[in-house]
Amino acid sequence: MASLFVPTCLPPDIVPSQPMKIVIFTIGTQGDGRPFVALGQGLVAHGHDVCIVTSERHKSLILGGGLSFAPIASDFADLMAQEHAAMDKGNQLRIGRQMSRALCDWTPLWVNQALEATKDADLIIGSGSGTALGASIAEKRGLPFVQAQFMPMTPSRNVPPLWPNPRFRLPGVLNLALTHCARVLIWRFMSRPIAIMRRELALPPIAWAGPWSEKDANGSRRYLLYAFSRHLQPQPPDWPKDRITVTGNWFYDQKNDWVPPPALEAFLAAGPKPLYVGFGSMMCGNPKAFTQLILKALRLTGRRAVIATGWGALKNQAGHEEDGLFFIDHAPHDWLFPRMSMAVHHGGAGTVAAAARAGLPQIVIPFLADQFYWSWRLHEIGVSPTILSRKHLTPETLALAIGRASALRITTAAHTLGPLINAEHGIDRAIETLSDWGLLGEKNPSGRSAEAEGAA
Template sequence: MSASASAVAATLPIAAQPTDPTPGAVVIFTVGTQGDARPCIGLGQSLKRAGYPVRIVTSENFAPLVREAGLEFAAISADFSDLLTNNPETVDKALNPWYLVQHTRAKFAQWAATWAQEARPACKGAALLVGTGIVTQLAKAIGEADGIPFIQAHLQPFTPSRKLSPLSFWSEREFPGAVNMALFSVMKLLAWYTLKPAVNGAIRPQLKLPLFPWYGPFFDKNPERMRVLYGYSRHILPPPDDWPAEVKVTGSWFLDQADVWQPPQALADFLAEGDKPVYFGFGSMLANNAEALTQVVLDAVRLSGRRAVLATGWGGLRCDPGRLNDQVYVIEAAPHDWLFPRMAATVQHGGAGTTVAAARAGVPSVFVPFFGDQPFWARRMHALGAAPPALDRRTVTAEQMAQAVAQALQPERVRAAAELGEKIRAENGGASAVRALTEWGLLPPPRLARDTAAPALERVA
């Protein structure tokens, strides 16, 4: 995202919606961090390449990213960057699911007070609504009120299985099938407790829809309403064999920018000067101890003897961009599909998008999870041999981080990461998602069908 585009976006009012929405569009709803928005925009691009007009309903801060991807944009009130910036304790304590639920439910209800009013005009004449994350129920409600087909799409597994534990309760040891099913019920009730003030308190009353019962909407057994697209790779998490046919694991949805993004010349010069560096970055994550964590990272780089690229992101690391010394170059952000193939390894938080970007590039990773699904993906990558055990962000030392980098770069992990990358590059999650939607009869056959197999990422020497 360019600075000029961000500046323009900041001047746009929240009510600036398409005055005449394109008829027959697929409207994708997403709210959250970059890791939530980018895959949805990537899915939108796949749909557009197949001939469908696409509109993304999301927060204003992602307007430039949506428009630069060639998709229509519509705004709703939500700003996760503001939530994390002004409430860093949310990240510090968010590995506790109950704290996360308690802290976010009021904020979601506050945002949702205007969601139906803001989003409904953007759905006028739409062919399909796609709901993800916390705005899934918003998309579903508008579809119900206006008679528009709806499908849910997620980046993490939520469908109950006897052979898979829910993300919030995932453990190294296997639980009995009955315990897993019970834990999925607990997860559904926690999710409903979090969203109930937003959904039953604002969205459904404003659309004049009946309220959900005390246990919420997540125990619905209707096969068509159980349909879900999962935008992650089966090579990272194979789908359990007890999932119904209505569940499709398509592969990841990538927003690729390598062909259009131009690196600063100083960064290009740094990369050309020596061995591949190690990437250190925590994306959209923020915390109270960002300065201390930055010092741990810098000391770990020195102890490792490796060159490094540090990405400050939304503020998880605090450094001025530019060349810090002969060993370290600092950036705010760069497209992962451009940067990661030029890295020897990544040290990251373990968000779904960053995890699969490193896996796709075929490089090993070190994980420092902050919250949510991040510990789950860190454990999966360790189980696949492409990462050492995750580090505890709250207690990690420079010595531990440097040692983990050395472990990640051991030949067996480098080899496992390279083999996993080949498998993921052979997938095309966007095209698979389009195919599933047409097979389910939710969209007419693609008119252009130009979304061919994704090219392998460039392997930079």
């Protein structure tokens, strides 16, 4: 199926001398999967065969993008539904422990599913919770592996740690030290399921400090693509350019394939551009109360709004069109955001990028993980007026933030950022980088032997 799909954004006649089978592991929410559909389409346009290994929940997304799909046992929607209390309190440690327990349950199934999906593979790419699995399978098979991430995780003097709070300005040496500490803490949560995984694969255990070295146990280099914009977070000079690249965002656009409901089009035509309010795949313990807080804030501003209920952080309360409010389940960001005046959201990397590309001022109400970082970063570059805490959020503070986001300096910064994001062509840069690293042609940087080929 993948070989029949050629996106119009890349020349279809660019075909490498040696087409490859590329397997991508992405385990998480739909926001984790969408960028890899875009990357996969770009790789297919260059003649490669791409299979994405992810949750059955995302099968239609992958197949709809013209790519091959392989299932893996995971359901992050169910996992987050079980952790409402921890998310409401911002308890990242409890969320980490619950994630570790879930991964321990899933891991034995993952190994067999991953080995099946990577038969005849030439290159493996992994992201998020799929990173350790993809890297371990690549190590077992003697294949090159590339990690792809949507938030800065590599220690740097110039980038504050994602945890506990990036807004604190620290000396460079402390940025380095705290990021190393954060990675060791992450490793403590992940070490048990990864130990199970590596035992199943008959691989040696990973040292106590975690899998952060520049080479794996086979001596192959660890490559890393950061799929975010350099205009949101520039690549710092102390990241090694020979194995780490900030490519720009990977956008999977669907505006030409999506038909909006007539009622939505009528609402948009009936007045000035509304706000967008949506929290994607996030959930909370009391969505009714959270929805009422949001609605009260919107009424205090007197602004029109399109409210996307997503996975359930907000409750659909259709019928408030007379109040200037329109509820939808979801809509492609590339269609909807150019019709909005501002975006109020959770700070997921994909939503941040889509709103930035549309030139929108942004207000972030973070729930977990890198969302706190992107909230801080948007404030730093001037497209968000404040840093909010969901735990202490009130209708009045949100209404005030919406008012401040309408200031000329914020809207000007946001409108200036949009064309810069559009001009990056992150997919092209990612593929060019993979080629420069020798991962997409006849050259075999893994140095795998005939024995490794046979074992695979």
